Structures are given as C-alpha cells and as structure tokens.
Amino acid sequence: MSIMGTRVVRTEDPQFLSRGATYTDDLIDERLTGALHLTLVRSPLAHARITAIDVEEARKAPGVAAVITGADIDLPAALLFPGADKNMVRSWLAADKVRFVGEPVVAVLTEEAYQGQDAADLVEIDYDPLPAVIDLRAAATDEVLLFEDAGTNTSNGMGLDDAFDENFFDGCDVVVTKEIVNQRVAAASLETRAASAVWGGDGRLTLWCSTQAAQGAKAEVAGWLGVEADLVHVITPDVGGGFGAKIGADPEFAVVAWLAKHTGRPVRWNETRSENMTGMVQGRAQLQTFTIGGTKDGKVLAYRLDVLQDAGAYPRLGAVLPMFTRMMAPGVYDIPKVESRARILVTNTTSIAAYRGAGRPEATAAIERAMDMFALEIGMDAAEVRRRNLIQPDQFPFTTKGGAPYDSGEYEKALDMVLEASGYTGLRAEQKRRREAGEVVQLGIGVSVFVEITGGGAFSEDASVQVHPDGTVTVLTGTSPHGQGHATAWAMLANEHLGIPIDKITVKHGDTDLIPRGSGTMGSRSLQTGGVAVYKAAGELVELAKQRAADLLEANVDDLEVVEGRVGVKGTDKGVTLAELAGKEELKVDSVFDSGAPTFPFGAHVAVVELDTESGKAVVDKIITVDDAGPVLNPLLCEGQRHGGIAQGISQALLEEVVYDEDGNPLTATFADYGFPSAAELPSFTLLDMATPTHLNPLGVKGIGEAGTIGATPAVQSAVVDAVSHLGVRHIDMPASPLRVWEAIEAARSEGGAPIDTARSTS
Amino acid sequence: MTKVQITVNGEATAADVEPRLLLAHYLRDTVGLKATNIGCDTTSCGACTVLLDGESVKSCTLLAVQADAQEVTTMEGLSADGEHLHPVAAAFRAEHGLQCGFCTPGMVMATVSLLKENPTPTEREIREGLEGNLCRCTGYHNIVRSVIAASGQDPDTVQGLNGHAETAPSGGVEVAPGFSTGSDS
Ligand code: FES
Numbered sequence: 001m002s003i004m005g006t007r008v009v010r011t012e013d014p015q016f017l018s019r020g021a022t023y024t025d026d027l028i029d030e031r032l033t034g035a036l037h038l039t040l041v042r043s044p045l046a047h048a049r050i051t052a053i054d055v056e057e058a059r060k061a062p063g064v065a066a067v068i069t070g071a072d073i074d075l076p077a078a079l080l081f082p083g084a085d086k087n088m089v090r091s092w093l094a095a096d097k098v099r100f101v102g103e104p105v106v107a108v109l110t111e112e113a114y115q116g117q118d119a120a121d122l123v124e125i126d127y128d129p130l131p132a133v134i135d136l137r138a139a140a141t142d143e144v145l146l147f148e149d150a151g152t153n154t155s156n157g158m159g160l161d162d163a164f165d166e167n168f169f170d171g172c173d174v175v176v177t178k179e180i181v182n183q184r185v186a187a188a189s190l191e192t193r194a195a196s197a198v199w200g201g202d203g204r205l206t207l208w209c210s211t212q213a214a215q216g217a218k219a220e221v222a223g224w225l226g227v228e229a230d231l232v233h234v235i236t237p238d239v240g241g242g243f244g245a246k247i248g249a250d251p252e253f254a255v256v257a258w259l260a261k262h263t264g265r266p267v268r269w270n271e272t273r274s275e276n277m278t279g280m281v282q283g284r285a286q287l288q289t290f291t292i293g294g295t296k297d298g299k300v301l302a303y304r305l306d307v308l309q310d311a312g313a314y315p316r317l318g319a320v321l322p323m324f325t326r327m328m329a330p331g332v333y334d335i336p337k338v339e340s341r342a343r344i345l346v347t348n349t350t351s352i353a354a355y356r357g358a359g360r361p362e363a364t365a366a367i368e369r370a371m372d373m374f375a376l377e378i379g380m381d382a383a384e385v386r387r388r389n390l391i392q393p394d395q396f397p398f399t400t401k402g403g404a405p406y407d408s409g410e411y412e413k414a415l416d417m418v419l420e421a422s423g424y425t426g427l428r429a430e431q432k433r434r435r436e437a438g439e440v441v442q443l444g445i446g447v448s449v450f451v452e453i454t455g456g457g458a459f460s461e462d463a464s465v466q467v468h469p470d471g472t473v474t475v476l477t478g479t480s481p482h483g484q485g486h487a488t489a490w491a492m493l494a495n496e497h498l499g500i501p502i503d504k505i506t507v508k509h510g511d512t513d514l515i516p517r518g519s520g521t522m523g524s525r526s527l528q529t530g531g532v533a534v535y536k537a538a539g540e541l542v543e544l545a546k547q548r549a550a551d552l553l554e555a556n557v558d559d560l561e562v563v564e565g566r567v568g569v570k571g572t573d574k575g576v577t578l579a580e581l582a583g584k585e586e587l588k589v590d591s592v593f594d595s596g597a598p599t600f601p602f603g604a605h606v607a608v609v610e611l612d613t614e615s616g617k618a619v620v621d622k623i624i625t626v627d628d629a630g631p632v633l634n635p636l637l638c639e640g641q642r643h644g645g646i647a648q649g650i651s652q653a654l655l656e657e658v659v660y661d662e663d664g665n666p667l668t669a670t671f672a673d674y675g676f677p678s679a680a681e682l683p684s685f686t687l688l689d690m691a692t693p694t695h696l697n698p699l700g701v702k703g704i705g706e707a708g709t710i711g712a713t714p715a716v717q718s719a720v721v722d723a724v725s726h727l728g729v730r731h732i733d734m735p736a737s738p739l740r741v742w743e744a745i746e747a748a749r750s751e752g753g754a755p756i757d758t759a760r761s762t763s
Numbered sequence: 764m765t766k767v768q769i770t771v772n773g774e775a776t777a778a779d780v781e782p783r784l785l786l787a788h789y790l791r792d793t794v795g796l797k798a799t800n801i802g803c804d805t806t807s808c809g810a811c812t813v814l815l816d817g818e819s820v821k822s823c824t825l826l827a828v829q830a831d832a833q834e835v836t837t838m839e840g841l842s843a844d845g846e847h848l849h850p851v852a853a854a855f856r857a858e859h860g861l862q863c864g865f866c867t868p869g870m871v872m873a874t875v876s877l878l879k880e881n882p883t884p885t886e887r888e889i890r891e892g893l894e895g896n897l898c899r900c901t902g903y904h905n906i907v908r909s910v911i912a913a914s915g916q917d918p919d920t921v922q923g924l925n926g927h928a929e930t931a932p933s934g935g936v937e938v939a940p941g942f943s944t945g946s947d948s
C-alpha cells in the first residue's frame with residue numbers, strides 16, 4: 001500500500017534524538033587527527049586602510065603554529081558574484097583595505113582551540129579610518145567609493161537603461177506612491193559556519209563544510225584555490241539550518257583549505273555566533289519605491305517598482321535577488337501595465353545573499369503594501385480590492401507583465417478559504433466596535449495573497465537508486481537537506497515503486513565523490529526536482545528489474561508486477577525478489593529529471609494582531625494560512641516547512657533587523673541584541689490545505705520551503721498598519737517595533753488624524 | 764590546571780582542565796559527547812542546555828570546575844539508543860518537533876526539566892518555559908506540540924485552547940490532498 005501523502009515520522013530522528021546529529025564541528029575522523037584550530041582576527045572598522053600589521057607577539061604565544069596575513073596568501077582576490085563589477089573583488093585576508101566590520105584580516109592557527117583567542121588578542125593592526133557608506137542613497141551618490149578602481153558603488157543594474165514611462169499612470173483615478181524598506185535580516189541558522197580541511201598524499205583536498213550545496217561548494221572552492229575541480233572532495237555532515245545563507249561555499253572555506261595546504265596539517269574552523277552575525281551573508285536589504293494606479297472602483301491599471309538593493313561590501317547572490325523581485329513584482333494580480341528597475345549597490349556592510357524567499361518576499365511585500373494603500377485611498381476593503389484584481393483560474397498558464405510563466409493557480413479560492421476560516425466579517429465587526437469604543441487595544445487584520453517561484457534556479461537534478469542483495473536500498477541525491485527531511489521523503493518516493501520499507505532505504509547526499517552532480521537544496525527546489533528524480537529512478541529500476549525477471553521467470557514483461565520488493569507474475573505465486581535479482585547482477589539506475597521550468601506555488605494568509613495603542617506593542621493573535629504547493633508527499637514535513645517560514649515571516653514583520661550605526665558598526669551582532677524570536681513571542685498557526693497540481697512534473701508537486709516568509713510577512717505588517725489606520729496611519733516600516741508603531745500613532749495624531757505617511761524613524 | 768571529577772550520564776569522568784574551560788567544551792571535547800551544541804556566545808540560545816544535579820543549566824555559562832563532584836545529564840544520557848527513545852525524545856519525533864536538530868538536544872533537556880517542574884503545562888506555560896531555548900527551523904509550533912504530548916496531554920486540545928491552532932491531528936495515517944493511498948497510485 002502506498003504511503004505517499006501520509007504523515008510518516010522521520011527516519012533521521014532516532015539518531016538525532018539519541019546521540020545527536022553530527023555537524024561539522026562534531027566530526028571525529030582520523031584524517032582530522034592533530035588538526036590545527038583556526039581563529040580569524042576580523043576588522044573592527046567598516047571602512048579603513050590597513051597601515052600596519054604586527055603579528056610578532058602573537059607568533060610567540062603558547063600553542064601557535066602559524067600566523068598568516070593577507071600578504072602571505074598567494075591567491076588572487078576573487079569576484080564572488082560573476083555579474084558584479086569586475087573590480088569588486090574580495091581578498092582572502094584583507095591586506096590593504098577593509099570594507100565591513102567582520103572582514104577577516106589575520107589567521108591564527110593553534111594546537112588547541114582556546115589558545116586561538118589568546119594569540120589573536122596579541123595581533124596588532126593599525127587602521128586609517130575612511131568614511132563609511134551605509135545608507136543606500138549615499139552609496140548611489142558615489143561620493144565615497146568602496147572600490148576606487150570601479151569608479152562607482154553600483155555593482156550592477158537591471159532595467160536601468162530605459163527611463164520610466166512618463167505617461168504610465170495616465171487614465172488612473174488614483175495614484176499612490178510610497179518608499180518602503182525591506183530591512184536587512186540575519187539568516188541566523190542555529191549552527192554557525194564551520195569547515196575542516198585536509199590534503200591527502202594524492203594531492204586531493206577533503207573539505208567538510210556546512211553547506212546547502214556540496215557540488216556548488218566544490219566548484220567554488222576549486223576555482224578560488226586555482227586547482228582542478230577533481231582534486232576537491234567536499235563532504236557535507238549534518239547541517240544545522242541554512243535558510244539560503246549556506247548556499248555553496250564561503251570565502252573562509254577557501255582560507256581553511258589554503259591554510260591546510262600551507263601548514264601541511266588538517267585545519268578546523270568553527271566560528272562564534274558574534275563572528276557569524278557579521279561574517280555570514282544576510283538577506284533582504286531593499287529600499288523600494290512603488291507606485292500604483294487604478295480606478296475608484298478598485299481596478300489596478302498600472303504598477304511600478306523601483307528597487308535599490310544593498311549588496312553589502314562584496315557583491316554575492318544579493319546582486320541577483322532583484323531579478324526575482326522584478327519578475328514577481330505584480331504578484332497574483334492581472335495588472336495591465338507593470339514596469340520595474342533595480343540598482344544594486346555596495347555598502348560597508350556584511351554581504352547580502354539569499355535568505356528564505358530570496359527576492360520573492362521583497363516583491364510580495366511591495367505589491368501587498370501597494371494594494372493596501374490603494375485600498376485605503378479609494379476606501380475599499382483590503383480583501384475586496386485584491387479579489388477584483390486576481391488572475392482567474394481560466395487564465396492559466398499565464399505570463400505576467402513581469403515575465404513570469406505561471407503554471408497553475410486558484411488564487412481566489414485560497415483567499416476565500418482564509419477569509420472564511422478567520423471569520424473575517426466577524427473580525428471586521430469586532431474591529432469596528434473597538435474603534436468606536438476608543439479602546440486602548442485595537443484589532444488589526446492583515447490579508448495577503450501571494451504567488452512565488454520555486455525551483456527557479458536549476459531545473460534538473462540527479463538521482464540514483466540501487467537495490468542490494470541483502471534487500472536494502474541506497475538512494476543518492478543531488479539535493480542537500482539541512483532539516484527538510486529528505487532521508488524520509490526520498491525513501492517514501494523510492495518505496496512507492498519498490499515496495500521496500502523505508503527503514504531499509506538509506507538516502508545519501510552531499511558527498512561529491514559519491515555524487516558528482518547536483519544542485520543542492522535552495523529556492524524550495526528539492527521535491528519538484530530531486531524528489532521527482534528519485535521517483536523516476538525508482539520507476540526505471542522497476543522496469544529494469546521486470547526485464548531481467550521476465551527472462552528468469554520466462555514470463556512476459558506485461559504480466560509482471562512489483563509488490564513489496566518482489567517481481568511476481570500476476571495471478572501466480574511465481575516471482576523473484578529485487579534483492580535476488582541484485583545478487584545476480586548489479587541492480588542500479590542513475591537518472592536525471594529535468595522539469596525545464598520553475599513552478600509557481602501560491603496561497604493566502606490572514607494575520608490578526610492585538611495592538612496596544614499606548615505602548616505600540618503588536619502581538620500576533622492568529623495567523624491562518626493556505627499554502628498551496630500542489631499534492632503533499634508528507635504532511636508532517638510540509639507543515640513543518642510552513643511553520644518555520646511563517647515564524648520567520650512574523651518575525652521579520654515585528655522583530656528582526658540587522659542595524660548599523662552611521663559609522664558602520666553593527667548594533668545587532670549577538671543573539672542578545674538581534675531580534676531572534678522565542679516561543680513566547682509567537683502564536684500557534686492555523687494551516688488550511690489546498691493542492692493545485694502543476695503539469696511540469698509527474699507528481700504535480702511544487703516547492704513549499706519559502707511560502708511562509710512570502711505570505712506571512714506582508715500579512716502581519718498589514719495587520720499592524722490596519723490596527724491603527726483609523727488614526728490616520730498609512731504605513732509602518734518593518735520591523736514594526738513598539739517604538740516605531742508608537743511614533744506612527746503620535747505622528748498621525750499630531751496631524752489631527754489626517755492620513756499621513758510615517759517615514760522610518762531609525763536608521 | 765585543575766582536576767575535576769564529574770559524573771556524566773551516570774559514568775565517572777575525570778580530567779585536568781584549564782580553570783576557564785566551559786562545561787560545554789568539557790562535555791564535547793574532553794568527554795567526547797557531541798550532542799550538546801553551542802549556538803551562541805551570549806547565553807541566549809539554550810542549544811547547550813544540560814541537567815546539573817537534575818536542574819537545567821546552560822553549559823556554556825558554567826565552568827567545568829563549577830560542575831566538579833556533581834552529576835551532569837546530556838541528551839545522550841536519556842535514551843539507551845535510537846530504538847528506545849526517552850518519552851520526551853519520542854514525543855519530539857512523533858510531533859516533528861525538530862528539523863535540522865541543532866536546538867534539539869537543548870530543547871529536549873529543557874523540556875525534561877520543565878515537565879519535572881510542571882507536569883501538565885498549558886501552551887502559554889510551555890512557550891514561556893522554553894523562552895531561553897531558540898529554534899530557527901520549526902517556528903516552535905511542533906515543539907510546543909511535542910511538549911504537550913510528552914506531558915500526556917492531547918496537543919490538539921491544549922494547543923487549540925491556547926493558540927487557536929487548527930492543524931490536522933497527528934499520529935494516524937492520513938492522506939493529504941492530491942495523493943491517493945490506493946494500490947493504483
Ligand atoms: S550556547 Fe549556551 S546559550 Fe547559546
């Protein structure tokens with residue numbers, strides 16, 4: 001009997017819950033015996049010239065094996081994102097100039113981990129401070145340059161060549177424009193970054209690292225070190241969360257590998273949380289200006305989005321995020337005219353890259369704020385304005401004015417489901433009552449309808465399925481789970497064809513010698529590419545087994561069926577097990593699935609907040625979501641993905657922000673300062689089910705990993721504004737902290753309750 | 764160097780340690796028990812939570828010498844092996860209360876301690892009781908369910924009362940939209 005679609009508990013968990021997982025820093029491997037510990041001395045300044053480095057005292061400290069500066073490393077500085085200005089390269093250890101707080105400058109290698117900090121404290125570095133560029137508009141003036149050779153702070157641009165159309169909003173009764181911030185947030189995976197490296201006698205590097213994509217990491221590290229890719233073997237131990245920030249390799253990994261080569265000894269590195277909060281890539285960081293125009297009866301006619309993207313000091317994946325923001329700009333709405341552009345700028349801050357949603361939450365945040373402000377302007381209910389503009393089911397497949405080829409969707413149904421489940425009419429009545437009574441605690445109701453793109457980066461994935469003579473199965477996958485539960489889910493997919501119980505199926509990933517090709521886990525791509533590849537490979541294995549069994553059993557292939565791991569002749573007791581076939585000849589299939597296109601999951605969220613108008617504090621009371629990613633393979637895992645995303649969405653809306661002062665000092669560089677949500681700050685979530693299949697793969701599945709951040713963030717932000725919109729507040733930037741909400745209320749009151757915009761109150 | 768003797772998961776351990784050695788590092792590097800994780804340097808995350816003479820403590824804030832002559836229990840000390848999970852660990856599995864697993868050892872130990880203090884907690888009491896243990900993956904929804912289940916209460920009832928949650932009940936085999944469980948699938 002099929003177990004697809006059922007709540008199968010994870011096969012990973014017995015180990016995780018008894019001895020614990022094995023993360024990179026937990027590795028006990030004889031190849032790492034006698035490893036040196038790496039401690040990095042990082043820049044305390046955001047922008048400065050290095051005038052002198054003195055490591056003599058550090059070299060004499062107990063246990064020190066080597067102290068290395070940028071001048072010692074014979075590797076050329078690297079362009080970390082190919083599309084960026086080619087002058088915006090990063091050195092492995094900064095030698096001349098530092099460009100963000102946290103940039104590595106000196107590497108200290110010690111016998112014992114504790115000796116590292118002692119020696120690091122003895123390193124003397126003289127800096128000549130330069131003015132820091134933190135603000136995006138200041139960056140755009142090019143008055144202070146991060147890279148003098150580039151002559152500009154613009155890393156790259158999208159759609160900048162054509163001026164916006166002056167007549168774009170002609171014919172609109174109402175036009176609303178607003179600048180909003182999609183603030184910088186930290187991925188804050190609970191495991192920080194870690195890597196260990198050793199070079200073998202055969203001249204090959206073995207690199208264990210915490211990554212979401214071993215094969216990508218291998219290619220990057222080989223490129224950075226200037227060695228043949230075949231000489232690099234990446235192994236991914238268990239990974240304690242990634243959320244996009246661990247896609248591929250980080251420059252520190254190359255430093256670890258280089259140091260291992262240089263010293264001839266294995267090297268281990270595991271950063272501290274404080275290092276992680278400045279050293280690991282962060283996400284979002286867009287300044288957006290939207291303009292929306294339409295008719296008084298609620299039809300949106302034109303939408304424009306102008307994006308300034310912060311790339312941080314050294315452009316990485318952040319430089320490409322606005323591509324998704326632009327593509328997804330019109331969201332779920334059928335808007336006749338859409339235009340957008342983006343400028344990507346370097347600043348003296350930590351580099352920006354992917355964070356759960358990576359460009360799409362930013363698009364959704366903008367269009368959903370725009371719909372809300374348009375609704376307020378024409379005096380129409382927020383849900384009703386959305387309904388009047390949704391793309392209808394009979395319009396699919398639908399290519400938007402943003403250029404996105406939507407595969408399937410039933411947006412209005414999703415909206416109706418969340419409205420009904422939330423008791424929307426009743427909530428509005430309660431809100432009216434509280435407003436009329438002038439109660440201190442007001443009710444805010446936020447609605448979002450969203451569509452996103454999953455599997456947008458790489459459409460194809462490899463899988464291999466092998467049945468062994470002892471009846472066990474090995475599945476090799478190019479995806480790279482770090483909490484998603486592929487060991488369980490991929491076993492379920494193999495089980496579907498083989499009928500072999502999942503506890504006999506081992507799923508392996510993240511070892512580049514074993515699995516040379518793969519694109520890893522990111523962009524919610526895994527099930528719709530890698531999962532389908534496993535399903536397909538297992539199906540092909542069954543066909544192969546039937547061919548072989550047909551000869552053996554002297555039967556017609558069409559008369560054979562595979563039940564519970566055995567090929568049998570239908571209607572007889574004749575048969576042979578897959579294990580027996582594997583004993584005669586290797587029974588293994590390598591397969592590739594290529595979907596050729598991304599899919600577009602969608603949904604709708606309603607958030608309800610209780611907002612204390614005296615303190616400004618908003619608390620999410622309820623969140624009700626539809627996240628439609630097609631058929632669900634394992635509801636337990638799928639719900640887990642939704643929960644995690646919803647929490648991160650609520651948290652971006654209310655709590656989280658990476659803050660720099662004007663000199664570029666990070667003010668949120670520890671978990672004591674950063675708004676990481678605890679259980680006490682979040683509600684339980686109400687999930688509704690809806691499954692609209694895609695035609696792009698045989699399972700009809702789409703991605704679910706990022707839905708929560710995309711739908712929940714704007715719903716919660718909208719609910720906060722809604723709670724005080726009757727006081728004249730039209731917008732509050734995220735995170736909607738008590739102070740920011742309180743200031744918005746005060747500003748609106750001092751304007752006599754007239755509708756006003758509240759600009760950001762802190763930098 | 765100072766000599767310490769610490770009973771870890773019922774077994775005597777002893778070593779000469781630097782006075783500054785953290786208990787978390789003693790457990791991980793001296794004793795070699797790697798389940799206890801370190802997620803921060805500001806006593807914020809709780810990934811390092813263990814029991815010291817039965818009380819939950821953050822082992823990153825305690826020196827090994829402060830645990831001298833005492834008993835420490837880590838997650839490894841709860842379950843004999845993966846087949847025989849401690850009831851709290853088993854509840855985390857049943858309710859999918861873990862994803863990447865990094866917060867899990869600390870979360871499980873904090874739960875053991877919480878349930879000892881309060882055997883039948885409400886949702887609010889659980890959320891506040893686990894405030895010092897951070898998880899980035901689960902959004903806490905299923906962690907809360909795990910704790911409720913471990914307390915012998917029904918997660919749907921307790922969570923529904925306190926948190927308005929209406930997630931489908933767990934445990935039984937249940938079919939998600941879009942897949943049939945028939946043999947023809
Ligand atoms: S590692 Fe102990 S509280 Fe974070």
Ligand code: FES
Nearest residue numbers: 862866898899900
């Ligand atoms: S399961 Fe990943 S941090 Fe909790």
